[in-house]
Amino acid sequence: MDIPICIGQTLLLMLFAPLVSGIIKKIKNNLRMRIGASVFQPYYNLAKLFAKEEVVSHNASWIFRVTPFIVLASSISALLLVPAFVSRISLNSMGDLLLIVFVLALGRFFLALAGLDTGSAFGGMGSSREMFISSLIEPVAVMSIFVVSLNAHSTNPQIISSMPVVAFSSIIAATSLFFVIIAETSRIPVDNQETHLELTMVHEAMVLEYSGRSLALIEIASYIKQIVFFSLIASVIFPWGISSGISIDSLLISIGAYCMKITILCVFISVLEVSAAKMRLFRVVDFASIAFVLSVLGVIISSMGR
Amino acid sequence: MFVDILLSAILITGFLMIAAKRIGAIIKGFISQSLILFLLTLLLAYKSHSVELYVVAGLLFVVKVILIPHFLSRIVKKIKVDENLGLFLNPTVSIFVALFFVYLSYIFTDKIVCVEEGIEHGAFSVSLSVILMGMFIMIFRMKAIAQIVGLLVTENGLFLAAASVSGGMPFFVEIAVFFDIFLCVIILELFVYKINKAFTHIDVHRLNGLKG
Numbered sequence: 001m002d003i004p005i006c007i008g009q010t011l012l013l014m015l016f017a018p019l020v021s022g023i024i025k026k027i028k029n030n031l032r033m034r035i036g037a038s039v040f041q042p043y044y045n046l047a048k049l050f051a052k053e054e055v056v057s058h059n060a061s062w063i064f065r066v067t068p069f070i071v072l073a074s075s076i077s078a079l080l081l082v083p084a085f086v087s088r089i090s091l092n093s094m095g096d097l098l099l100i101v102f103v104l105a106l107g108r109f110f111l112a113l114a115g116l117d118t119g120s121a122f123g124g125m126g127s128s129r130e131m132f133i134s135s136l137i138e139p140v141a142v143m144s145i146f147v148v149s150l151n152a153h154s155t156n157p158q159i160i161s162s163m164p165v166v167a168f169s170s171i172i173a174a175t176s177l178f179f180v181i182i183a184e185t186s187r188i189p190v191d192n193q194e195t196h197l198e199l200t201m202v203h204e205a206m207v208l209e210y211s212g213r214s215l216a217l218i219e220i221a222s223y224i225k226q227i228v229f230f231s232l233i234a235s236v237i238f239p240w241g242i243s244s245g246i247s248i249d250s251l252l253i254s255i256g257a258y259c260m261k262i263t264i265l266c267v268f269i270s271v272l273e274v275s276a277a278k279m280r281l282f283r284v285v286d287f288a289s290i291a292f293v294l295s296v297l298g299v300i301i302s303s304m305g306r
Numbered sequence: 307m308f309v310d311i312l313l314s315a316i317l318i319t320g321f322l323m324i325a326a327k328r329i330g331a332i333i334k335g336f337i338s339q340s341l342i343l344f345l346l347t348l349l350l351a352y353k354s355h356s357v358e359l360y361v362v363a364g365l366l367f368v369v370k371v372i373l374i375p376h377f378l379s380r381i382v383k384k385i386k387v388d389e390n391l392g393l394f395l396n397p398t399v400s401i402f403v404a405l406f407f408v409y410l411s412y413i414f415t416d417k418i419v420c421v422e423e424g425i426e427h428g429a430f431s432v433s434l435s436v437i438l439m440g441m442f443i444m445i446f447r448m449k450a451i452a453q454i455v456g457l458l459v460t461e462n463g464l465f466l467a468a469a470s471v472s473g474g475m476p477f478f479v480e481i482a483v484f485f486d487i488f489l490c491v492i493i494l495e496l497f498v499y500k501i502n503k504a505f506t507h508i509d510v511h512r513l514n515g516l517k518g
Binding site: 165168171172175285286289290293294296297300304 | 322325398401402408412427428
């Protein structure tokens with residue numbers, strides 16, 4: 001009974017992953033006093049991309065062709081390990097929270113290789129920037145996972161998300177994980193999803209050579225990666241209302257609570273994106289150092305037993 | 307739960323103020339810290355059903371979120387100095403020092419101050435670290451505006467300490483403190499204005515040399 005629920009939860013989250021981006025865009029546009037596109041716009045974009053012809057450079061090797069599948073597979077396998085509605089999922093014997101970070105790093109590694117593969121100037125620039133940012137941000141993600149693991153005495157997401165109270169240090173870890181989300185999903189102070197202006201592109205530069213179906217797969221992968229990190233905050237660190245059994249009532253409550261938490265996160269991110277300006281690339285170091293210090297602060301407070 | 311979230315937000319705004327490089331950013335940080343402190347006081351007032359705490363929260367909002375930031379931004383606009391705060395230590399080193407402050411105050415609270423488990427412990431450690439952060443801002447930033455903000459941050463920490471240990475100071479003391487702080491900011495504003503007029507800058511460390 002556990003495996004169908006786990007797979008059902010993953011499929012449901014995959015289905016709704018693009019919607020989260022749509023909602024964030026809608027809130028951002030409303031904050032700027034614009035009407036904005038419909039919240040289903042990411043789905044229309046994906047449908048359009050799947051219908052389009054794919055162009056692959058003659059100089060591209062097999063890495064370029066195989067990368068979209070690896071990136072998508074790594075995102076989905078990370079999603080399988082995250083509890084979202086039900087804390088008791090059977091697949092958590094396959095790996096713990098740290099594995100999520102490293103599985104996502106595998107996808108990023110291949111994406112960076114693919115950016116270099118075609119030999120275009122933008123791809124290489126994007127890859128080097130992405131690696132620069134991720135080398136700064138990955139330790140923060142690992143440290144904030146350490147904080148919640150120290151509080152629960154386990155790195156198993158199931159045990160962490162069934163903790164009765166949220167410790168003070170976990171709240172600080174959630175803040176540093178929020179910084180990680182901003183960097184990982186290429187949001188404004190670090191990167192900008194909306195623009196294709198050459199000088200500021202990071203993630204967009206890396207996938208510039210992709211088109212058609214491959215681009216659609218990579219976009220789906222980044223939507224899923226976003227919802228993986230959202231679920232880490234919403235269901236692992238703040239497991240309010242998460243269901244431990246599989247009765248219909250508790251599942252409905254937990255889905256409602258999950259949607260509410262995700263919406264609150266969307267509002268936070270949109271307000272930040274509208275009010276902040278994009279940083280210079282080398283200011284990202286300051287950004288990452290604040291996030292890192294906050295996660296270390298979480299570890300210190302957690303080791304004091306608070 | 308909500309108390310914990312607000313306390314961590316106070317701590318994090320302290321870190322952001324220490325990492326700030328510009329005058330505008332540090333004033334914004336102060337506004338948000340005061341706003342969170344206001345929400346926390348409101349929550350404590352709601353929990354303890356005390357009318358006095360509601361009044362104190364209202365005063366805090368009027369004085370620290372509206373009036374003082376207004377005066378600070380007015381003086382910044384009037385003297386037209388450049389936006390840089392002037393750092394003796396760069397942001398990265400500064401926030402590591404602040405991290406050490408938090409560690410110290412947690413050790414201090416754990417070992418020396420014997421308050422019982424729970425909210426009081428966390429709130430007291432946070433308030434001690436905010437006091438230390440305010441002093442750090444006063445010492446390690448050059449512009450005179452930063453000295454004012456550092457003093458105010460220290461006062462925020464003291465307010466939080468009083469609220470966490472004894473449920474707030476006596477009502478009239480609280481009102482007197484707010485009045486003091488408000489007057490202090492006005493006088494310091496005048497002072498900064500005069501310094502700027504006499505020296506054409508407000509860098510504290512350059513005031514050591516004689517003007518000739």
